[in-house]
Amino acid sequence: MKFNRPRVNEIEVNLTPMIDCLLFLLVFLLVSTSFNQHSRVNLTLPDAQGVPPKSYDDKVEVVVQSSGKYLVNGQALAGNDEVQLTTAIKQATANRHDMPLIIAADAKATHQDVVRVMDVAGKLGFMNINISTKVPARGYN
Template identity: 70%
Template sequence: MKFRRASRVEEIHINLTPMIDCLLFILVFLLLSTTFYQQSRINLTLPDAQGVPPKQYDHKIEVMVDSGGHYSVNGQALASQDTADLSTAVKQAADGRRDLMFVIAADAKATHQDVVRVMDVAGQLGFVNINISTKAPTRGYE
C-alpha cells in the first residue's frame, strides 16, 4: 500500500525591507555629497584699469579705506570704524553739497564690506557722482 505523503508547499515571500533600506541610504548619501551649481543672476564684466588720466576737480570728497578697515575723509583719519562717524565726517566735508565728486580710494587688501559701507553712506547721503579710484598699471618690472 502506497501512502500519499502530505506535501508541504510554503509560499515564497521576498522581504523588500533590506533593499528599500539600501536604496534610501544611497539616495541620502548622494543628496548629501552632491554640490549644486547655481548660476549667477547678474553677469558682470568688470572693467580693467587702463591708466585713464585722472580728472582734476576743484572740490571733492575722498574717502580712503586702508587694509585694516580704517577710514579717512579728505586726509583726516577717523577715530573709529563706525558707520555713524563716517557719515558725520562726510556730512561735514560736504558742507551741504551733494553734487560734489565722491571718490573712494581703497587698499587692495581692504575687505569688500568696508568699501560697500562707504558706498552705502554715500548713497544714503544722496551723492550721485561716486567714483572708485584705481591705480594705473606700471610699466616694466618693480
C-alpha cells in the first residue's frame, strides 16, 4: 500500500505590508512633529578666568540680591514681583531693546529670581543678555 505523504507548503513571509506600515508610521511622525523654533534668548556667558570686562555706553544692569530684591541701574525696587521689574526695565531703557542687559546675581540668590529677570527680558524683546561673573582672586590668601 502506498501512502501519500502530505505536502509541506513552503512558508513565505510577505514583507510588503510591514514596509507599508513602517512608511505610514514614518510619514505620520514627520507630519505630527512640529519644527517651530521657540523664541530664543541669546545669552553671553563670560568666562571667569580673567576676561577683560567690556564697557558699554548704554546698558541696563539688573542686580539680584540674595534676599530676592532687585536693583535696576542702581535703583532699588519696592518689591520683587514681575510687574515692578518690567516697569523699571522699561523706564530704564525707554523701550530700546537693542541695549545690552546685564544680570549681576549674588551667589546666594535663588535660581527663580534670576530666571524671573531673564523671563522679563525675553518678554520685553531683549536679545543681548549678559550674566556677569566675578573674576577669582589670583594667588594664595
